[in-house]
Amino acid sequence: MSDLVQKNRVAPNNQRGPAARRADFDDLHTEPMHIQMGPSHPAMHGTVKIELDLEGEEVIDADVQIGYLHRGFEKECETGFLYQNIPYTDRLNYSSPVLNNVGYCLAVEKLFGITTPPRCQFIRVIGGELSRMADHMLALGASAMELAAFTPMLYLLEARELLLDQIDAICGARVTTNFTRIGGTLDLPEGFAAFAVERLDRALRLTADADKLLTDNPIFRERMQGTGRMAGKDLLAWGVTGPVLRAGGVPYDVRRATPYLIYGDLDFDIPIGEHGDNFDRYLVRMEEIRQSCRIVKQCLERLPDGPVNSDDRRVKWPPKRKVFGQMEELIDQFKLVLEGGYPPAGEVYHAVEGANGEVGFYIVSDGSGRAWKMRCRSPSFSNMSPLKHMLIGGQLADVVPTFGMMNMIGGECDR
Amino acid sequence: MAIGVVTVKRPPERWSSSQPYFAILKGLGVSIRHFLHNLLLFARGQQDFTVHFPEQRLVQPPAMRGMPVLVQMDNGKERCVACGMCEWACPTNCISIFPAETNDEVERYPEVFDIDMSRCMFCGFCEEACPEEAIVMSRQIEIASYSRRGSLWHKQDLLVPVAELKTRLDHLRRQYEH
Amino acid sequence: MSTEAPPSDAEKPQLSPLMVKVNARLAPLILEHREFRGDDRIHVARENILAVAGVLRDDPELAFDLLLDVTAIDYYGQPDDFELRREVWDRDHVTMRRLPRRRNLMALPEKGPHPRFAVVYHLISTSHLHRLRIKCRVPEDDPRIASLTPVWPGANWLERETWDLYGIRFEGHPDLRRIYLYDEFEGHPLRKDYGKLDEQPIQAYVGPGAKEPRRPE
Numbered sequence: 107m108s109d110l111v112q113k114n115r116v117a118p119n120n121q122r123g124p125a126a127r128r129a130d131f132d133d134l135h136t137e138p139m140h141i142q143m144g145p146s147h148p149a150m151h152g153t154v155k156i157e158l159d160l161e162g163e164e165v166i167d168a169d170v171q172i173g174y175l176h177r178g179f180e181k182e183c184e185t186g187f188l189y190q191n192i193p194y195t196d197r198l199n200y201s202s203p204v205l206n207n208v209g210y211c212l213a214v215e216k217l218f219g220i221t222t223p224p225r226c227q228f229i230r231v232i233g234g235e236l237s238r239m240a241d242h243m244l245a246l247g248a249s250a251m252e253l254a255a256f257t258p259m260l261y262l263l264e265a266r267e268l269l270l271d272q273i274d275a276i277c278g279a280r281v282t283t284n285f286t287r288i289g290g291t292l293d294l295p296e297g298f299a300a301f302a303v304e305r306l307d308r309a310l311r312l313t314a315d316a317d318k319l320l321t322d323n324p325i326f327r328e329r330m331q332g333t334g335r336m337a338g339k340d341l342l343a344w345g346v347t348g349p350v351l352r353a354g355g356v357p358y359d360v361r362r363a364t365p366y367l368i369y370g371d372l373d374f375d376i377p378i379g380e381h382g383d384n385f386d387r388y389l390v391r392m393e394e395i396r397q398s399c400r401i402v403k404q405c406l407e408r409l410p411d412g413p414v415n416s417d418d419r420r421v422k423w424p425p426k427r428k429v430f431g432q433m434e435e436l437i438d439q440f441k442l443v444l445e446g447g448y449p450p451a452g453e454v455y456h457a458v459e460g461a462n463g464e465v466g467f468y469i470v471s472d473g474s475g476r477a478w479k480m481r482c483r484s485p486s487f488s489n490m491s492p493l494k495h496m497l498i499g500g501q502l503a504d505v506v507p508t509f510g511m512m513n514m515i516g517g518e519c520d521r
Numbered sequence: 522m523a524i525g526v527v528t529v530k531r532p533p534e535r536w537s538s539s540q541p542y543f544a545i546l547k548g549l550g551v552s553i554r555h556f557l558h559n560l561l562l563f564a565r566g567q568q569d570f571t572v573h574f575p576e577q578r579l580v581q582p583p584a585m586r587g588m589p590v591l592v593q594m595d596n597g598k599e600r601c602v603a604c605g606m607c608e609w610a611c612p613t614n615c616i617s618i619f620p621a622e623t624n625d626e627v628e629r630y631p632e633v634f635d636i637d638m639s640r641c642m643f644c645g646f647c648e649e650a651c652p653e654e655a656i657v658m659s660r661q662i663e664i665a666s667y668s669r670r671g672s673l674w675h676k677q678d679l680l681v682p683v684a685e686l687k688t689r690l691d692h693l694r695r696q697y698e699h
Numbered sequence: 700m701s702t703e704a705p706p707s708d709a710e711k712p713q714l715s716p717l718m719v720k721v722n723a724r725l726a727p728l729i730l731e732h733r734e735f736r737g738d739d740r741i742h743v744a745r746e747n748i749l750a751v752a753g754v755l756r757d758d759p760e761l762a763f764d765l766l767l768d769v770t771a772i773d774y775y776g777q778p779d780d781f782e783l784r785r786e787v788w789d790r791d792h793v794t795m796r797r798l799p800r801r802r803n804l805m806a807l808p809e810k811g812p813h814p815r816f817a818v819v820y821h822l823i824s825t826s827h828l829h830r831l832r833i834k835c836r837v838p839e840d841d842p843r844i845a846s847l848t849p850v851w852p853g854a855n856w857l858e859r860e861t862w863d864l865y866g867i868r869f870e871g872h873p874d875l876r877r878i879y880l881y882d883e884f885e886g887h888p889l890r891k892d893y894g895k896l897d898e899q900p901i902q903a904y905v906g907p908g909a910k911e912p913r914r915p916e
Contacts, residue, residue: 378529
């Protein structure tokens with residue numbers, strides 16, 4: 107018996123495949139325990155099922171099953187006008203909806219060949235970075251709560267509320283933002299800069315409190331350090347992007363690789379990790395919150411005046427005042443609403459850095475107001491695919507922090 | 522002005538960071554500071570964060586998008602001319618309009634104007650598409666009902682006098698000026 | 700309606716530096732190269748996709764180490780990319796205005812004789828920071844293509860998704876199951892002939908607690 111125990115102890119975790127691990131059970135007259143985590147499990151934020159094969163506490167096989175939130179986003183987008191799809195993109199990653207709005211509108215503008223005015227680009231960056239901070243706060247707070255640290259979640263959610271207040275002031279909704287328009291965006295309200303800076307400072311103070319509670323906490327570190335580890339080379343091969351990839355030491359960030367909007371002119375840092383484990387993912391996210399705050403403050407300082415909409419008549423709905431009074435603008439308005447504006451036929455792919463990685467929209471247009479094919483490259487989907495290999499060899503208890511740090515968002519993963 | 526790369530640093534493994542008791546004391550310190558802060562504000566009658574709904578309400582920004590309603594003019598009639606633009610622009614097809622004609626100054630009006638609030642997703646495209654400023658997003662958010670039929674709002678339920686919508690109309694004129 | 704003319708052969712722009720490199724390595728395998736709004740894409744015969752992918756990943760000058768996306772397009776038998784046949788589609792604009800109001804009853808164009816599907820791959824190199832798109836046409840009666848899982852393991856789930864939604868089989872895939880939908884689902888929902896409002900038969904529940912089938916009386 108002690109031999110067996112010995113044999114199982116020395117099991118080099120990731121090196122041996124499930125089949126070899128199963129063979130160990132031949133002597134034991136038993137079989138691995140098969141448990142189902144999810145689809146509605148308290149530690150699974152997001153509706154996903156993980157079928158685990160356990161030997162004692164050790165995971166020897168895992169099967170991640172998604173699709174519980176599949177709503178046919180792409181099918182729906184193929185039947186609607188291009189402008190009608192903007193609110194649907196809110197529902198992809200619902201903890202950072204503005205980033206999806208911006209990504210989608212940039213893709214459509216690339217198809218049309220439109221450049222938006224500078225003020226619009228600044229506002230998009232402000233909204234996007236606020237959204238990114240909010241997303242990271244939710245990710246960190248939720249995974250801390252799953253590791254039984256309840257207080258940091260309250261502070262982080264309070265900080266998140268302060269950020270959502272700013273988004274609310276711009277677009278009138280906290281989650282279902284509908285922030286951008288094709289070729290433009292909603293304008294900032296009066297006195298936004300002072301309001302935003304005050305809220306940002308409060309949010310940062312709360313984040314620092316959560317940081318104080320978590321980062322140096324021995325229990326938290328023991329659960330996070332060394333679990334869910336994957337090297338940067340493997341992460342790349344599996345198509346992982348975002349904070350998870352950067353924690354593995356690969357400085358790939360779309361904002362830096364192929365800068366869009368005004369990111370090339372801004373001054374900020376891309377945090378990367380060294381070890382590629384959950385604790386690095388946590389630290390990278392924490393640092394990104396601070397960097398995003400830097401970006402928002404820079405943008406607020408340098409925000410130019412001017413129009414927020416491009417004056418391209420193919421996409422821009424005419425000003426309301428003229429619609430009420432003038433015939434040509436009224437006709438324009440009718441044509442744009444009823445036919446959706448005609449892009450040139452062609453296909454584009456445009457990627458932005460979402461909160462979890464590269465959010466790309468691939469639009470194939472046949473020259474009509476509706477997209478022939480509309481595809482969202484969602485980071486959560488690609489990030490979830492190697493999850494199995496991060497779990498195998500670890501303990502059952504490591505599933506929770508690893509899954510929490512992957513930060514799967516069901517709406518984006520299942521679309 | 523450049524995008525740099527920075528490596529995150531782990532806090533060093535000190536002796537104190539391996540002791541759970543220190544972490545507990547530190548955590549208690551942070552929590553007690555928050556507690557005293559909130560208690561002080563409560564004693565002063567100010568509140569820092571929590572809003573006790575429904576006795577207290579948040580001050581909503583003018584941009585807020587609540588339920589879409591129809592603008593009722595001073596003569597009691599709706600401003601809508603049943604052109605059907607909102608019906609087209611609506612991504613979820615939640616509006617249905619049947620137009621009719623009268624002998625008034627404005628010859629068209631919607632005989633039926635229904636919004637299925639169980640489908641509406643508050644995107645605000647109806648108000649943006651409207652060429653008459655006749656449908657706007659109000660601040661009404663309490664629209665739950667006990668049955669599906671209850672979430673179908675008819676024209677008479679949707680009419681709101683223009684005076685009550687002044688904030689939103691002002692905001693709209695500012696927002697869509699350019 | 701757009702004022703931009705489709706690119707003709709005479710005024711074709713210069714090749715991008717990336718395409719010069721790709722052409723130097725892969726010229727015999729590339730059927731066609733197109734460029735639109737700065738996005739380079741190459742068309743490859745489906746038999747060659749594995750060889751092309753291997754070169755793109757391993758060549759140090761190209762080094763496409765990150766497979767971003769695998770998806771498919773249902774062209775419904777149209778010849779090829781839409782930008783070359785604008786006039787036909789302009790005619791559709793006229794008919795579109797007379798279409799019924801409900802968007803989900805949109806009419807489809809007539810199915811043509813050409814290969815129906817195209818499988819699309821998006822690649823990026825994290826060292827050289829260039830992007831490339833690969834397209835392979837796949838016919839309807841034999842919707843198969845080689846799996847790229849040996850080259851990029853990340854293709855695993857993306858190909859499962861493409862199989863689920865478009866019904867294209869990836870040969871050599873280790874685990875080609877449906878990923879979003881249940882196994883009993885009939886058809887592949889992102890194909891153009893699957894209507895948005897099409898319904899599926901209700902599946903009887905089998906499993907613990909299922910009732911005995913009722914006997915005929």
